[in-house]
Each structure stands twice: as structure tokens, then as C-alpha cells.
Amino acid sequence: MSTTTLTPKITMAQAINTALRDAMTADDRVVVFGEDVGPLGGVFRVTDGLTASFGEDRCFDTPLAESGIVGMAIGMAMNGMRPVIEMQFDAFAFPAFEQIVSHVAKMANRTRGKVRLPMVIRVPYAGGVGGVEHHCDSSEAYYAHTPGLLVVTPATNADAYGLLRAAIDSPDPVIFLEPKKQYFSKEEVDVTAPVPPIGRAVVRREGRDATLITYGPSVPVALAAAEQAAAEGRDVGVVDVRSIVPFDDETVCAAVRATGRAVVVAEAPGFASVASEIAARVTERCFHHLEAPVRRVTGFDIPFPAPKLERHQLPGVDRILDAVDDLQWEES
Amino acid sequence: MSTTTLTPKITMAQAINTALRDAMTADDRVVVFGEDVGPLGGVFRVTDGLTASFGEDRCFDTPLAESGIVGMAIGMAMNGMRPVIEMQFDAFAFPAFEQIVSHVAKMANRTRGKVRLPMVIRVPYAGGVGGVEHHCDSSEAYYAHTPGLLVVTPATNADAYGLLRAAIDSPDPVIFLEPKKQYFSKEEVDVTAPVPPIGRAVVRREGRDATLITYGPSVPVALAAAEQAAAEGRDVGVVDVRSIVPFDDETVCAAVRATGRAVVVAEAPGFASVASEIAARVTERCFHHLEAPVRRVTGFDIPFPAPKLERHQLPGVDRILDAVDDLQWEES
Amino acid sequence: MSDSLSRMLDEHGNVVEGVDPATLPPLADLLDGYRALVVARRFNDQASALVRQGRLAVYPSSHGQEACQVAAATVLGEHDWLFPTYRDCAAVVTRGVDPVEVLTLLAGEWHCGYDPVATRVAPQCTPLATQLPHAVGVAHAARLKGEDTVVMALCGDGATSEGDFHEALNFAAVFRAPVVFLVQNNKYAISVPLARQSAAPSLAAKGVGYGVPAELVDGNDLAALTSVLAAAVERARSGGGPTLVEADTYRIQAHTNADDASRYRNDDEVAKWLPRDPLLRLKAYLTAQGVLDAEREAAFAQVAEEMAAHVRAGSAGEGTADPSELFRHVFAEPTPQLREQSELLAAELTADLEAAR
Amino acid sequence: MSDSLSRMLDEHGNVVEGVDPATLPPLADLLDGYRALVVARRFNDQASALVRQGRLAVYPSSHGQEACQVAAATVLGEHDWLFPTYRDCAAVVTRGVDPVEVLTLLAGEWHCGYDPVATRVAPQCTPLATQLPHAVGVAHAARLKGEDTVVMALCGDGATSEGDFHEALNFAAVFRAPVVFLVQNNKYAISVPLARQSAAPSLAAKGVGYGVPAELVDGNDLAALTSVLAAAVERARSGGGPTLVEADTYRIQAHTNADDASRYRNDDEVAKWLPRDPLLRLKAYLTAQGVLDAEREAAFAQVAEEMAAHVRAGSAGEGTADPSELFRHVFAEPTPQLREQSELLAAELTADLEAAR
Ligand SMILES: Cc1ncc(C[n+]2csc(CCOP(=O)(O)OP(=O)(O)O)c2C)c(N)n1
Ligand SMILES: Cc1ncc(C[n+]2csc(CCOP(=O)(O)OP(=O)(O)O)c2C)c(N)n1
Numbered sequence A, B: 001m002s003t004t005t006l007t008p009k010i011t012m013a014q015a016i017n018t019a020l021r022d023a024m025t026a027d028d029r030v031v032v033f034g035e036d037v038g039p040l041g042g043v044f045r046v047t048d049g050l051t052a053s054f055g056e057d058r059c060f061d062t063p064l065a066e067s068g069i070v071g072m073a074i075g076m077a078m079n080g081m082r083p084v085i086e087m088q089f090d091a092f093a094f095p096a097f098e099q100i101v102s103h104v105a106k107m108a109n110r111t112r113g114k115v116r117l118p119m120v121i122r123v124p125y126a127g128g129v130g131g132v133e134h135h136c137d138s139s140e141a142y143y144a145h146t147p148g149l150l151v152v153t154p155a156t157n158a159d160a161y162g163l164l165r166a167a168i169d170s171p172d173p174v175i176f177l178e179p180k181k182q183y184f185s186k187e188e189v190d191v192t193a194p195v196p197p198i199g200r201a202v203v204r205r206e207g208r209d210a211t212l213i214t215y216g217p218s219v220p221v222a223l224a225a226a227e228q229a230a231a232e233g234r235d236v237g238v239v240d241v242r243s244i245v246p247f248d249d250e251t252v253c254a255a256v257r258a259t260g261r262a263v264v265v266a267e268a269p270g271f272a273s274v275a276s277e278i279a280a281r282v283t284e285r286c287f288h289h290l291e292a293p294v295r296r297v298t299g300f301d302i303p304f305p306a307p308k309l310e311r312h313q314l315p316g317v318d319r320i321l322d323a324v325d326d327l328q329w330e331e332s
Numbered sequence C, D: 001m002s003d004s005l006s007r008m009l010d011e012h013g014n015v016v017e018g019v020d021p022a023t024l025p026p027l028a029d030l031l032d033g034y035r036a037l038v039v040a041r042r043f044n045d046q047a048s049a050l051v052r053q054g055r056l057a058v059y060p061s062s063h064g065q066e067a068c069q070v071a072a073a074t075v076l077g078e079h080d081w082l083f084p085t086y087r088d089c090a091a092v093v094t095r096g097v098d099p100v101e102v103l104t105l106l107a108g109e110w111h112c113g114y115d116p117v118a119t120r121v122a123p124q125c126t127p128l129a130t131q132l133p134h135a136v137g138v139a140h141a142a143r144l145k146g147e148d149t150v151v152m153a154l155c156g157d158g159a160t161s162e163g164d165f166h167e168a169l170n171f172a173a174v175f176r177a178p179v180v181f182l183v184q185n186n187k188y189a190i191s192v193p194l195a196r197q198s199a200a201p202s203l204a205a206k207g208v209g210y211g212v213p214a215e216l217v218d219g220n221d222l223a224a225l226t227s228v229l230a231a232a233v234e235r236a237r238s239g240g241g242p243t244l245v246e247a248d249t250y251r252i253q254a255h256t257n258a259d260d261a262s263r264y265r266n267d268d269e270v271a272k273w274l275p276r277d278p279l280l281r282l283k284a285y286l287t288a289q290g291v292l293d294a295e296r297e298a299a300f301a302q303v304a305e306e307m308a309a310h311v312r313a314g315s316a317g318e319g320t321a322d323p324s325e326l327f328r329h330v331f332a333e334p335t336p337q338l339r340e341q342s343e344l345l346a347a348e349l350t351a352d353l354e355a356a357r
């Protein structure tokens, strides 16, 4: 087991791998399991080498059954362990939906807090990888709508490390959504930095004219859009929500109040989505600061399209800038 | 098989039963199945007598497995039938979530329209019946967020009849959410009235001062609130959404534009919900008509509470009126 | 082994031909078991009465299945776990949990009543078969921790049709988890008869497909049940992996008080099962063995009556029903959103109070 | 019956001892089958090549499993249905669907390529085991309509662990639906070996738990597979209900081109399976029988090459990829919401075009 040092540039997959490693080293109640997470190291190599380092009991493959995996994790958490399980792709978590909604989310409440489930369900999610059907779903709304689940999604490799450490340490179950298109992008990560608390958004870019509110895979896109807006003379800020549940109203609303204009950006189909929630709550809280309605740039309400068409579904720089342009500038 | 005549006063359960009966009589591709829907007639007696009238092949019990039920319905729909299946309670549809999201919703798109699934999934939903856990969930957001599903919920017995007939006739799959607390309330139903199209909201009460936007089990509550508001001198209208997908922006927005004030009322936890969607889209479309932010009166973001506490969770008349009071009247 | 029925005592309390009486559980244990049966029966009847009186929302009775309830609980050691369903109140009571707490959920509370970790009894589970993978997880965790804990997981015949049953059995087999799965085949899933549930020769036959040893046992014969389950627990404890046990029994009463069984079965069928009552045959046997007499019977009845009185007294109150609890346990630390919502409700309640003055 | 392996031809193409050669499928059928194997193998190789050339996104090859692919398709009648997985392209091709259409999904389109109703082939299914209940539904509907359709439903060893496998088998058994379930046990689910998937003596052993007759057959022996599957289809057609068939075979190549099998298995294991190649043994048998010679072999190769050329030609284009199709098929009639979104996209595209001028 390597001791952790300041890593110069690592991929998001490596950042997550390091977080798992460090958590397993720090606490032997942490166990990792799922489909192909053992010798193979996961289809995205996120669990690479964990079985070799920590042994079969700490990182292992299961039979191919997602409800069984989540169900077993629940039992292990009931009996004092801290399971971190992997759903191979977003859509393959759906067979476990009942376990997640009826048990993971409700066990603590049902037992008046006597049985909390300190487990993490890691879900590689969203598109941008040219995947075939069922491999690119953005499923955060299902989880965020379910009371009792914490829902977290990193947008940087540093957050991937830090938030996963926080998620594993959390006494409550966390749905940890990993933007899979970023697995192999490299960034500097200081793994010795303090673990960020779950529940805090972060301003990725200050901006005086308008605010983009976004998370996960759309953060780099929003930053690119802000960059381009700047080139066009508009100062657009970007808030990375990071934690969908709990939601950081304070940071988000402060940013929106300062600009009076906001666009929510997310990949998932827009109808009854997390973007709907953000738009609704920001409006409720900042109504008299708003110069224009909060706009949403989201996926269309269609099944995730195939590789050849996915660029049309994903919120891109142009679509974001069009929405910003729409924020009734002439009137101000 | 009785021929259908104008029925004086029947319960919602009877209205649905009559719709099933009439649809089965009209079209022998219509088959009904699920748990306990045969000889027992369903735990709510909605399918009462169908096996006796139409035989075991047209209305039958299955083994106890919801994913299997939905999956079998998909296959039967692929092979030319029109299955109408019952999920016994809202939370017991969750084991079938993968079948619903990955297949029911996507089959038509995946096959370029060659295989449409004309099936109806009936789900008794929501609270108000003092049910134990798992028996009172409002799960509409999960379905409404999933592209490819029509999501319909009646609030009156007439609509229960008419919308179910429309749902069974639909070439697309319909999630038909039945407000279970209304199963045994009686109303007049003219079953000879033209079948209402899916996708149209209806103004249940005109009002000049504010608009309540709601659906399903909250419609009677909103009407009661409007009644009380009237007594207090405020003219509050009520729009019954009826069809969550497709959504009738026209009717809803027309009502809101006329009043400039709106409250969305729904039982489900508010976070990332259908209420969020309605608030967000109404704001997007009616921003400059709004005197105040659109308010939401929804369930709290907690697991549905037990009988003794459920009254605190359900949007009630007082909470709705408080929200109406909050619509910044002093400023207008 | 999975197709032939294990039975020790016949309906009249006689040792079945071919069974060596020495293999029966010790008389003292059977006497304790009989007392537990009497208490369990009384508990079922008391709970049903509370429903009729409107003091309990609903009660799925295990009347007639008490031998399964008692055996499942008594074969376990202190550190073992029990995973019950909604129908297994009597097993939880036999395990030693306060019967008032056991009825909490059914009385209309939002929580399970007892402390699952302290009692080593999981919350009674409503979504069918979903608790079975949890049982495997508890067992596998115990194994990883080097503990010799065994887990007893209960479900009904209907629940065996759910995907989670399959996944749990398979996981248990692959990980050799120390779990005993006890299927109480009471022939009905609400209104749906066994024939609509399975075309297999028996439910025990499902063990083969997982590589799990399985046993079909007379579910109304406490002696046979105890022997079979105790052996399964012992095998699990000593590293031999899971066992599937099907108990052949019958749901004498309706599914719950809300159910009308006359819509789907006739009284003749029920009548046939009445003489097979688990209490009758054990009573006959113990009486014949000379360890049970009227005095002892009366003493047991007395214990049962005290339990019933305790249940009645405990079910009198309105329960906790403190609205602030709605938000307290959802997360270890309420989110800002829940805090806001909690304050909203508190303000409403205060306003209501003031208005009521 | 479910634990012993059915085999007719050994690895050298000799009729297995104890098998009456008269029970083998007719030579003419086996010759057709051999041609289909040659085509299937060529198809697998061609598709893999297209992936290497970047013209196909991904390809899960059935190289080495072609006997299963061919048998599953050829035992079906015109009106029967086939339910394939992502790995069963070759079966769909054998069934007669245009091989270019078969590759549509894997080429990066959002749709399955062929018309499932016209071809009686369900879309190739990715979420494991989820297609099995659909197969039961198609079969049950056929039965209700009085048609004698049979459904062949395919899945892998890994997929048998999913709850949907269980529910489908059970439904089929209870409704006596005319379905044949063929499990291609190729020993791996991506990296996970059979031992981690199941502790059962065989996957065929799972049949018992549903009351479904089951058969374990050499999955590389086209003669045995055809016999077993044809008998199962006949039983289903004549009202005898479902059958579970486990084909003992091996995934010779990696899971897909994206997989690195060296991380979880060694070449020795693979090498052991190479001599059991389904083509080799049938070729030896047919040659020995005097019905296959170099000329015929060349003719078959020619057919395979033509198919491959057709595939190459068909995979050249960019596909449809018309953005307006994104909204066209979601519902029979696009909702107002979809119409609005479609117009938004159209406007964007027009603006882009104009900007590009
Ligand atoms: C997943 C799920 N589906 C449906 C139900 C509704 N339901 C409650 S009990 C029951 C019948 C269960 O039968 P069985 O497993 O035989 O247990 P028994 O009630 O006979 O003890 C049904 C369908 C449920 N609780 N959970
Ligand atoms: C529900 C679901 N979970 C996970 C996956 C990801 N996945 C794709 S193929 C595969 C292995 C399947 O193994 P098996 O059933 O043996 O079929 P084979 O690939 O060997 O033909 C996995 C885990 C999936 N497609 N569906």
C-alpha cells in the first residue's frame, strides 16, 4: 500500500482510486465490491489494484445482480461495515432501485436513527463518451427526489478525491455520481488538502453579469461558455453545485442575487429534474433580484441518443450562450 | 357483461372498474393482470368481477414479482395485446423500475416506432389513507422525469373513467396514477361522455386573484382551499393538470397570466419534483406577469410519515392558504 | 432430500413411524417451545383483537404458523440475527423483544419500535423478499469480521417469486454466507394460491439451482422444525454455508383483517388444516410424555395472559407522534432544507395552537 | 437429466459412444448448419475487424459460440420469435436479418436497425436478463391468441444471477408459456468467472426450482444443440411449456474489444478450449461422412465472403443520424414539449448552417 503524497497530475479515475485506497487504509471497515471491481479493476479501472493491495475480503466481485449488491451492502452496513459499491453504468443501477428507495433511503428513519447506513453507491453517469444505449443516463433526479439519500457529484479530480473521502466518512448513505467522461482527464490533486464538507457549492468563476449554476459533467462546459462570454464582453460566473442533496442555497443564491440573471445547466432531461428544482428554488428565493426568468439548458426529454447524435443532446457552449443571450439584457 | 349506461353515483374504484370492463368489451386485445386482480378483484376491488365476466385469459393473477409483471406486459404488447397491469401499491412498482425506465419508456424509440407498447401501468398512489410505510408514496416524479412515458392522474371519477379509456386506447405506454384516497368517494359519472384527450389540463374553478395548480389527490384539497379563500374575500382559481406528461402549458399558463400569482400543490416531496417542474416552467413562460414567485406547497423531503403524522405531510387547506397569503399582496 | 417432508410428530402427537424418538429435541426444550407456542398464539389473538377494537391499524396474523415462528427464534443464539417479515411478529416476540414494541409499526408509527442492533432483529420488512439480501450482507460481514454469527431470514411462499429471493440465495451460496432461509409456505400470497406462484415440485427444490442444501419440513411440527433449523444453524455457524428450509404450513386466517378470504378459498380447505394445528399435536405429545399437565398448561396460559395484558396496556397510548421527529432521523444531521421545513411546520403548529386559544 | 452433458459429436468429429448415429440431425441439415457456422464465424471476424478500423463502436464477439448462435436460430419456424442479447448478432444474422442492419446499434445508432415485428427478432438487449420476461409475454400472448408460436430467449451465464432471470423462468413455468431459454454458459461475465456467479452443480440445475425441464448440452456441438433445442421447441409448440437449456461453451475472445482479458484469465485456459471449436468438429464429421469436400468448403467460404463484403459496404456510410429523428419516435405523436424542443434544435442547426456560410 503506497502512502499518499501530493500527486502532481492524475486522472479522475486515479483520484477516485486513491480515495478508495486511502479510505481502506484508514478504516478497515471500508469494503469495496460490485461487478468486475476485483481482478479486472472495474471497467473504468477505478478499483485497479485494490484486490491485490487489500485482499479478496476487502475488494471483491459479486454475482451479476445489482439489487443483490445494494441489498448485501445494506446488510453489511447494518453489521458495522462501510461498503462502497459500484454500479457499472448509470442505467444498471435501476435494477437496484427498490433497494435504494425503500431501504437505503429509509432505514435510518425507520429505525429512529438506530441503524444508519454509512454506505456509498458509486455510479459512473452521464454522457460524452459515445456510449451505446443504457450507458449514458443522467439519473441524479431519481435519487435527489428520494428523501434520505445524499447526492454528490464532483466536477474536478480534487473534488472526486475529497468528496469521496467525505462520502465514505458520512454516517448517511451517499449516491456518488461520477461524470464518466472525465475519468481520464488529468488534473493536479492535493490529496492532503482538507476533505471538503458535503453540502457546499463552490464558485468556480466569479462573474458580475450572469450566473451559470451547474454540476458534474457540465461544469467544464459552463466554464468554457463563461470563457467565451468573457471574450464577447460578458462577465459570467459559474457555480458548481457539487452536492445536490443537501443543496447549498446560500452560495447559489448569493451568486444569483449579485447578477440578477441565472442559467441552470445539466445533462439530464429537463422535465421534473434537478435543474427544475434549482430554477424553482432560486426563483423562490431571489425573485426580486431577477431581471429575467431563470433559464434552463438541459438535455431534451428523450432517451439518451446514440453516439452519432449525442452532441445535440448535451448542453454545449453555444446553447448555454444562447440562453444567456436570452436573459432580457435589453431591458436592464 | 352489462352494457354501459349513465351511472348515477359511483366510486372512483367503480369508475375505473367500468372503464376496464368497457375497454375489455370494446377490444379483446385488452388484458388485465397483476397481483390479486383475479378472483379477489384487487386489494381495492378495482378489478372486481373481471375474471368472472371475461374469463381467466383476460383477467388473471400472476406470481408475485413486479418486474416480471411489467416485463411480461411488454412482451404481450409486442405481440399485439393491450395489457393493463396493476401495481398493488405505489412503492411496489419500484422492483419494476428497470423494466419501466429501460424498456417501457424506450422500446418505441429503440425500434424507430416499429414496436410501440400500448400498455397501461395502473398505480394506486399517494396518501391520505393512514397506510403503513411503502403504501403511500407519491412516485409521479420518477415517471414524469423518464422520457417516453405518458403520465396521467385523474382527480375526479369522471376523469378516472375517461382518462383510463384514453390511456388504454393510447398507442404509447401510460403510467396511470390513481389517488387511492379517492377510491371510495362517490360522484356522478357520465360514461357516455366523450373520452377526454390525454394532455389537456382543466380549469376546475375560475379565479381572478391567484391560481392553484395541482393534480390527483390534491385537487379536492385545492378546491376546498379556494372555497375558503372565497369566504375570506379572495378569488382563487384551481387548475387540474390531469396529464403530467404531456403537460398542458397553454391552459396552465393562461390561468397564471390572468392572475399573476400561482401556487403549485402536490403531495410528493418537493425536491426535484413535478411541482418543481411546474414552478420552473410557469416562471419561464409567465415571468413578466408574475407579481410574486410561484410558491410550492408540497410534501416535505422526508419518507412518507406514518398514519399518526401524515396530516403534517399532506398539503392541507391551511398550508395552501398560507402560501396564497405569501404572494406579496401588499405590493400590488 | 428436498422433496420428502421431514416430520417427527403426526397430527395426533405420535412420533412418526421410522423416526427414532431419541432424535427429537430434549423434552425440556419442547416444553419451553410449547410455552412459546401458547404465548405466540395468545399474541396473535390479542393483536387481532386490538385491530377489531381500532387500536391497531392492521395485523397480519401468523395464527396456525406459530411453530415456524417459535422455531425460527429459539434456534438462534444471542448474537445471531433474525430477519422477519410483517407476518413474523410472533417470532420477534419469541426472540425476546417487548411485544408492545413489536406492534409499533402496525400501530401506525413510522418506525419499527425496537432497536435492531441491540435486539439483533431487523425491522419487520414489508416489501417482499427485499430483506433477504440484507440478511446475506449481515452474515457476510460477520464472516469477514471473524464472528460466528448466524442469520435467520424469513419469507413467505409468495415472496419466493421475487427477484430478490433469487439474488439473495445465489449471493449466500457463492459467498457461503451463514444464513438460514426459512420459507413459510402457507399456501397463499394474499389471494393467490401456491399453484399460481410456482410449478416446482416444492419450494425447497429451489435450493438445487443455487447449490444450497434444502429441506422440506412439516411447518406445524415444532419438533421437526427445531431439529431441521438447529442443524442448519449449526452448519452455517461452522462454515458450511446457507440452507433453504421450506416449512409446509397454512394461513388459517385471512391475509390481514382487511382481507376477505371467502372471495378466493372455501372453508373446507381451511377446515382440513385445523386438526394439524401446531399447538394440538405438541400438547398431545408432551401430555403423553407426562411433562405437561393441567397445572402446567394453566401456568403457561397465565404467562400468555400477562403478555396480553402488557400488550393491551402498551397499546393504549397515542404513541409518540411528535411532529418534530419527522425530520430528526432522516439524516444524522438534518440538511438545511430539512431544518427549514421543520421550522415551517413548527411555526404552523404554534400558529394553530395560538388560534385555538 | 440436467446434470449430465448431452453430446453427439466429440472434439474430433466422431459420434460419441452410446449415441445412436440415427438420432443425429439429418446430414443435409448439418451441412446447412455448417455453412451457417462458417458465415457466423466470418461475421464475427468481420465485425471485430470493423471495430479495429474504427468503423464500429464496439463488438461483443460470439467467436467460439457459433454453434449456439446457429442452433438457436435454425430450430425456429418462420413465425417464432428470437430474443437475443448484445452478444447474439450471429444468431440474428443466421435468422436471416440483414447483417448490416444487425450491426446498426453497435455502429452507434440509437435504434436496433431491423424491424422486430417483421423479422420476429426482438431488439438485441443490453440490460442483462431483462428481455427474458418479454419473451414470456410474447409467448403467453401467442398462446392466448391460439397461435403456435414458440419463443427462443437467449442469455449468458452471468445474466442467470439477475432477478429477472428468476421471474421469467417462474412466469414461464406457471403459465406454461412456449419459451425455450438458452443459457450460453461461456464461463465469464466480463471478468467474473462462473465460480463467482454460481455455486450450483450446473446452471441447468436451476430448472428444478421452477418445475421447468432442463438440459445441459455441449455448446460447441451443433448436432447435440440442434437436437436438444429442436425437441424443446417442439415440446413448447405442442403445449408442453418451457425448457431451460444450458450450453457448455467458452468465450474465446475478450468480452469486447474494449476488454483486456489478460487481467483475469491466462492463455492456457483459452488454449484448452481451442480444439473444442464448433466448426472443427462438425467439419471433421461432415468430411468423414463424405458430404463436405474442398469444393463445398470453398463455396461456403465464398458465401461468407460475400456476406462480409456486404457488411463492409453497408458499414461505410455515416448512417442516418438525422437530428430530427431524436424526437420522432419517442411517442406516436410528439408531445407539445417535444415539438418545442425539436424546433429549438432545428433553429440552432439552421443558425449553425448560416454561421458556417
Ligand atoms: C414488493 C411487494 N409487492 C407487493 C406487496 C403487497 N403484498 C403484501 S403481502 C403480499 C402477499 C405475500 O405473500 P407471502 O410471501 O406468501 O407471505 P404471507 O403474507 O403469506 O405470509 C403482497 C402481494 C409487497 N408487500 N411487496
Ligand atoms: C443489468 C446489467 N448490469 C450490468 C451490465 C454490464 N454488463 C454488460 S455484459 C456483462 C457481463 C454479462 O455476462 P454474461 O451474462 O455471462 O454474458 P456474456 O457477456 O458472457 O455473453 C455485464 C456485467 C448490463 N449490461 N446490464
Ligand SMILES: [Mg+2]
Pocket: C156, C157, C158, C184, C185, C186, C187, C188, C189, C190, C251
Ligand atoms: Mg404465503
Ligand SMILES: [Mg+2]
Pocket: D156, D157, D158, D184, D185, D186, D187, D188, D189, D190, D251
Ligand atoms: Mg458469460
